[in-house]
Amino acid sequence: MKNTIESIQLKSFDCFSQQSKICEPILRSLPQWFGIESALIQYIEDIEKLPTLIASVESKYVGFLSYKQHNEYAAELYVMGIISEYQRLGVGRGLVLHTESILRQ
Secondary structure: OOOOOOOEEEEEOOOHHHHHHHHHHHHHOOHHHHOOHHHHHHHHHHHOOOOEEEEEEOOEEEEEEEEEEOOOOOEEEEEEEEOHHHOOOOHHHHHHHHHHHHHHO
């Protein structure tokens, strides 16, 4: 695998139930960070209500970022997960930069 991925596709979902179905397997693939079942369930429930960007590479969902906008001046990156084999390839950076762009608007 290359050191970066040029073909990252980012998508924002309008149907919130669909995004949690995509994000749950990603979270479950990262037990070292999301190994507490009750916390994982809470993240999944929260993702259904939050703006979320999904990253895909060659039609495979590889990561996501959900954020909370508290007001017009403050937001937080709530939860982000990238499948292990796609970490350190620019997927997370792409999600963060795109989220920042959305929030600046």
